[in-house]
Amino acid sequence: MAKQPPRRPKLAVWKFASCDGCQLTLLDCEDELLEVAGHLTIAYFLEASRATLKGPYDLSLVEGSITTPDDAKRIQRIRRQSRTLVTIGACATAGGIQALRNFADVDDYVRQVYPRPEFIRTLPRSTPIRDHVRVDFELKGCPISRHQLLEVIAAFLAGRRPSIPEVSQCMECKRHGTPCVMVTRGLPCLGPVTQAGCGNLCPPLGRACYGCFGPMETPNTASLAGWFAASGTDSAAIRDLFRTYNAAAPAFRRESEAQARTTSSHADDA
Amino acid sequence: MRTHTSQAADRPAAAVIGDDGLDALIRALTEAGRRVLAPTEHAGAITIGDINGLADLPRGRGDVQAPGRYRLTETEDAGWFAHGPTAEGWKRFLYPPEECVWRAEAKGASWREEPTTTDDADSADTLALLGVRACDLAAVAVLDRVLGPEGAADPRYRARRERAVIVAVDCARPGGTCFCASMGTGPGAGDRYDLRLTPLADDPGSRFLVRAGSAAGADLLARLPARPADDAALAAAEATLNAAGQAMGRAMPADAEARLKRNLEHPRWNETAERCLTCGNCTSVCPTCFCSEVEDRSSLDGRRAERWRLWDSCFSVRFSYLHGGSVRESGAARYRQWITHKLAWWHDQFGTSGCVGCGRCITWCPVGIDITEEVAALPATAAAVPA
Incomplete structure (x- = not known):
């Protein structure tokens, strides 16, 4: 993170292709929100206020992925105005659920959805912010964790590195005392290849991890997918497990493509 | 006590x-x-x-x-x-x-x-x-x-x-x-x-x-x-x-310590790493794995600071981070570190094995890696190290 600037640094929150859930996490900080506002000047945050201040900004939080030619230009302008730029959420860090288009022909979608497709200017792929500009820190999650967002802001204000573990979701299950749903129930769970941080939301409710926080630091997706297959999950279902909010994160994309090849070779055999 | x-x-x-x-x-x-x-x-x-x-x-x-x-x-x-x-x-x-x-x-x-x-x-x-x-x-x-x-x-x-x-x-x-x-x-x-x-x-x-x-x-x-x-x-x-x-479901080879110490470069480490998820389940359920990290937390206003001890795992990359990078980048290096510490170096460090035979690391490994099988797979005598 950049060195702490003098008084009341200016905060900006930017939106690209996304659902707004991650920037709402900032408003959702309730108890801490006034404290955040006390230490940062909220200079640009349209979800919170129409009043905006001109740049440059000390800290920019960027939500959403790049899906249009205009946005590809806009992120360049934002980067130039931002001393520190932090991307927040699965869209900004991995391309989001809308990156499912990356596995298809976007023109087909446009023709099916819009009566006048010639008005639509869109890019063939949804891409994370780091594919376009330098990013100082990536905060993963769909949506991001409120606790982790505050840690990133506190670290920025203190001029230290944020402490955001990149270990597996399994570590959260074990710290919380949640018995493994793979082991006790045979569920195909993405926890072992997914980064911790959500607060262990699903497994305590008996649901396997969806992978909302994207790949952990060293994801061995091939081994996990092999175990799913040996336990009776077919390759199409395994492919779909890896194709959700972080479908275009490289580790998940490669595994879903490998599963798709298996699926189509099975289809050829049939 | x-x-x-x-x-x-x-x-x-x-x-x-x-x-x-x-x-x-x-x-x-x-x-x-x-x-x-x-x-x-x-x-x-x-x-x-x-x-x-x-x-x-x-x-x-x-x-x-x-x-x-x-x-x-x-x-x-x-x-x-x-x-x-x-x-x-x-x-x-x-x-x-x-x-x-x-x-x-x-x-x-x-x-x-x-x-x-x-x-x-x-x-x-x-x-x-x-x-x-x-x-x-x-x-x-x-x-x-x-x-x-x-x-x-x-x-x-x-x-x-x-x-x-x-x-x-x-x-x-x-x-x-x-x-x-x-x-x-x-x-x-x-x-x-x-x-x-x-x-x-x-x-x-x-x-x-x-x-x-x-x-x-x-x-x-x-x-x-x-x-x-x-x-x-x-x-x-x-x-x-x-x-x-x-009625024990499994047995650990009696010469586990020697087998591990003699086979530090065995090809088995890479084979196991293909299966190992480096997820840290084994170290978390192990009743003797004690490794922890300390994390410093500061409040938004910088006027309060806390130091927390958190369970860590030798399967995380950060665990062996020294200046310039992690010492154990590969899964093979991390699995080897865990099992050799548990069954071999522990004797040198604490005078006992670190393993008590509870079998939890086997049951709770999401892909079923078996610590007894891994030791048994190593030759009892010094392996010929492949070039």
């Missing part, structure tokens, strides 16, 4: 209790103001939790354990402690996964240290650990060496440990991934217990031979409805342990 005596002089060496004795035992521990922890059923597994009475103990519940697989079952006799190793051991309660170890607040231009909730030994929970298996008791002995006065002397661990009463329950039904017999840690409890219960072979679920291992244990025993143990009861307890010793 507490002074342990072989038996209190004026009391019988052993007694037999039934349901009413077990009930009275839990009552006595609760009435003494202790937090009673015991096996409980939770989310499809038997794991350690708080109990308020006998009714909270699982009855007639067993389990089937295999690599990467755990299922609860009904057992034929409707007794207590019919299960194999619990989903996790007692580490969580003696050495919690997250603990604030230091706290300070800015006062004017200087800082003042503030107490954490666990600084004061009197504020630590007074625990009663009920149903501790032999493997887990051996694990407590290992942790005592690492974190107790003989080792790093973690004051919070010591406070909890010194105040805890331990009621061991010998194992009548080892699980499919158990191998304590080959580690010399079970199925009968060794030392460091206050009371030791051994299920009687003719009625393993509801009648127990009870032996005291400390003055505190003898005092407890004196308060229980019990009858003196006769020869038949002693024989029935022995029969339980003999049968359990024969």
Whole structure:
């Protein structure tokens, strides 16, 4: 993170292709929100206020992925105005659920959805912010964790590195005392290849991890997918497990493509 | 640690209790103001939790354990402690996964240290650990060496440990991934217990031979409805342990330490790494894995700071981060680090094996990697190192 600037640094929150859930996490900080506002000047945050201040900004939080030619230009302008730029959420860090288009022909979608497709200017792929500009820190999650967002802001204000573990979701299950749903129930769970941080939301409710926080630091997706297959999950279902909010994160994309090849070779055999 | 005596002089060496004795035992521990922890059923597994009475103990519940697989079952006799190793051991309660170890607040231009909730030994929970298996008791002995006065002397661990009463329950039904017999840690409890219960072979679920291992244990025993143990009861307890010793699902090769030390460059490490998820489940469920990291946290205004100790794992990249990068980048290097520390370097460091044969790392590995199989796969003599 950049060195702490003098008084009341200016905060900006930017939106690209996304659902707004991650920037709402900032408003959702309730108890801490006034404290955040006390230490940062909220200079640009349209979800919170129409009043905006001109740049440059000390800290920019960027939500959403790049899906249009205009946005590809806009992120360049934002980067130039931002001393520190932090991307927040699965869209900004991995391309989001809308990156499912990356596995298809976007023109087909446009023709099916819009009566006048010639008005639509869109890019063939949804891409994370780091594919376009330098990013100082990536905060993963769909949506991001409120606790982790505050840690990133506190670290920025203190001029230290944020402490955001990149270990597996399994570590959260074990710290919380949640018995493994793979082991006790045979569920195909993405926890072992997914980064911790959500607060262990699903497994305590008996649901396997969806992978909302994207790949952990060293994801061995091939081994996990092999175990799913040996336990009776077919390759199409395994492919779909890896194709959700972080479908275009490289580790998940490669595994879903490998599963798709298996699926189509099975289809050829049939 | 507490002074342990072989038996209190004026009391019988052993007694037999039934349901009413077990009930009275839990009552006595609760009435003494202790937090009673015991096996409980939770989310499809038997794991350690708080109990308020006998009714909270699982009855007639067993389990089937295999690599990467755990299922609860009904057992034929409707007794207590019919299960194999619990989903996790007692580490969580003696050495919690997250603990604030230091706290300070800015006062004017200087800082003042503030107490954490666990600084004061009197504020630590007074625990009663009920149903501790032999493997887990051996694990407590290992942790005592690492974190107790003989080792790093973690004051919070010591406070909890010194105040805890331990009621061991010998194992009548080892699980499919158990191998304590080959580690010399079970199925009968060794030392460091206050009371030791051994299920009687003719009625393993509801009648127990009870032996005291400390003055505190003898005092407890004196308060229980019990009858003196006769020869038949002693024989029935022995029969339980003999049968359990024969029923181990697995065995660790006796020369594990030498095999590992001789095969540090064996191709097996890369083969295992293809399966290993580096997820850290094994180290988390291991009752002796003690590695932790410290994390410093600061408030938004920078006027409060805290230092937390958190469970860590040698499977994380950051674990071996030194200036410039991590020492163990590959999964192979990390798996090798874990198993060689556990089974080989631990002897050099602490004078014992770090493994107690509970088999949890086998059951709870999401892809079923088996520590006994990994050691057995290494040649007993020095391997020819491939070029």
